[in-house]
Amino acid sequence: MRKTKGTMYLWLRLPEKFQKTGSLDFAERLLKDSGLVVTPGVGFGKCGEGYIRVALVTHDKRFHDALLRLKEFIK
Secondary structure, three states: OOOOOOOOEEEEEOOHHHOOOOHHHHHHHHHHHHOOOOEEHHHHOHHHOOEEEEEOOOOHHHHHHHHHHHHHHHO
């Protein structure tokens, strides 16, 4: 078996202003307000709380749009 040098996921810490509401609330609001889907870290256990998991499974050209929407949501 070959060891991979990368993964298709990013683990991102919740922005400070969303830390108290938690990863599930953040993910739900992000979907509702911007149409972006992320996985709340709490779904992976208590150590995942405070993070979201982003799957890098779309066409490269869509990442720019997704990052702009994420930036706007965090404001």
